[in-house]
Structures are given as structure tokens and as C-alpha cells.
Amino acid sequence: MNKKQCSIIPFLIFILIFSLCFSVSCKPAEETSNEEIDTEESQGEAIEKEDAEIIEESNEEIDTEESQGEAIEKEDEEIIEESKEQVPLPSAEYITGLFFELINDRRITEAIDMMTNEMAGDDASKQAWGVHFNAIKSINVQSIEPYNEEQWTDAKEVFEVTLEAYVSSEAKDAPIPYYGWHDNPNIRWVSVEKDASGFWKIAALATGP
Numbered sequence: 001m002n003k004k005q006c007s008i009i010p011f012l013i014f015i016l017i018f019s020l021c022f023s024v025s026c027k028p029a030e031e032t033s034n035e036e037i038d039t040e041e042s043q044g045e046a047i048e049k050e051d052a053e054i055i056e057e058s059n060e061e062i063d064t065e066e067s068q069g070e071a072i073e074k075e076d077e078e079i080i081e082e083s084k085e086q087v088p089l090p091s092a093e094y095i096t097g098l099f100f101e102l103i104n105d106r107r108i109t110e111a112i113d114m115m116t117n118e119m120a121g122d123d124a125s126k127q128a129w130g131v132h133f134n135a136i137k138s139i140n141v142q143s144i145e146p147y148n149e150e151q152w153t154d155a156k157e158v159f160e161v162t163l164e165a166y167v168s169s170e171a172k173d174a175p176i177p178y179y180g181w182h183d184n185p186n187i188r189w190v191s192v193e194k195d196a197s198g199f200w201k202i203a204a205l206a207t208g209p
Contacts, residue, residue: 092157092192093144095200099190100141100163108133116193116201132179135171140164142185147209155194156203162187180207 090098095114102111108130112120120126142162152158163186171178191204 089198090200092200093146093159095202096144096159096161096190096192097141099202100139100161103133103136104139106134114202116195116203119201119203119205132174135168135174135179136181137166137168138164139166147189157192157200159190159192160187160209161190 099111099114102108102114111133112126112129115129120129140163142164145160145162146152147158147160164184165181165186167178167181171181187207189204189206189209190202191206192200193203195201
């Protein structure tokens with residue numbers, strides 16, 4: 001072995017030792033890096049799972065609120081339906097008295113609205129009724145008595161109504177002078193009929209039975 005070869009051997013040994021040390025030091029770093037990546041992935045999966053659970057809980061809360069809303073609406077509908085069944089509609093006698101009360105209070109349009117379509121007629125007929133009722137300065141019910149009850153039905157009743165009425169002097173020139181109103185008391189036979197909704201309406205206003 002010459003001097004040149006002897007000088008190379010220590011160099012090779014140095015290189016070998018350095019390589020071993022480098023590989024040993026790098027391996028833990030790689031493992032640490034891999035562990036960090038695994039940890040980050042696990043944390044990411046945990047966050048996604050937590051988000052999914054939060055969304056699921058939110059959906060359940062929404063479903064619960066919708067169910068509660070539907071239950072409240074159904075309960076309100078039932079209450080309204082029960083109220084309709086419990087509160088009776090105004091009687092035919094009450095409607096008869098209210099009709100003349102509206103005329104006396106000058107609420108002519110409302111009085112005409114309480115008449116059946118057949119009695120009120122078309123717009124021209126309603127206007128004529130309006131002229132008639134406006135000519136009445138005052139009208140008050142003295143009594144309301146059932147008339148011919150044996151002929152009553154579930155949808156029709158008749159009353160004999162005694163009235164005290166005062167009409168404008170201008171009504172003397174009406175097609176029927178004073179629209180048929182004379183010295184008090186004035187008696188009218190009022191027919192009342194139910195409409196399709198079950199409400200009583202004034203169907204006829206006659207001077208005789």
C-alpha cells in the first residue's frame with residue numbers, strides 16, 4: 001500500500017460515517033413530518049365530522065320548528081272551527097229588528113245588504129230602495145211577533161212587526177204616496193230567509209199577511 005492509498009482510506013471512512021449520521025437524522029424528521037400530516041388529516045376529519053353533526057342538529061331543529069308550526073296552525077284551525085260551532089248565528093227575529101234599526105240610523109246601504117238578492121234586485125232596484133229608505137225620517141220597532149209559525153221551515157220565518165214611522169213630506173209624490181207609510185202604528189209582515197251561507201236575510205216587506 002502506497003502513501004496515496006493510505007490517505008484515501010480515512011477520507012472514505014469519514015464519508016461513510018457522515019452518510020450514516022445523515023440518514024439516521026433524516027429518518028426521524030421524515031417520520032415526524034408524516035406524523036404531523038396524519039395528525040392534520042385526523043384533525044380535518046374531526047372538524048368535518050363535527051360540522052356534519054352541527055348541520056344535522058340544525059336540520060333536526062328546523063324539522064322540529066316546522067312540526068311545531070304545523071301543529072299550531074292545526075290547533076288554530078280547530079279553535080276557529082269550534083268557535084263557529086259554539087257561537088250561534090243571529091236569529092231571524094234579531095235580523096228583522098236590526099234591519100229597521102239600520103234604516104233609522106241612516107245606514108241605508110247596510111240595510112239593503114241585509115236583503116236577499118231577489119228582494120234587493122239589480123242596481124236600479126237598489127237605488128229605488130235607497131230613495132225609499134232615505135225618505136223615512138225615523139222608524140222604531142214597537143213589537144215583533146212570530147206569524148203563522150206552523151208554516152215556518154228551517155230556512156224561512158215570518159214576523160208581524162209593529163212600527164212607528166215618520167216619513168218626509170216630499171214622499172207624497174212617490175209612485176206610492178209616502179211609500180205606503182201611514183199614521184202610526186204601521187204594521188209590516190216581514191219574511192226572512194236563509195241564504196247559502198246560513199245567514200238570515202230580509203226576503204219580503206209586505207203591508208198584509
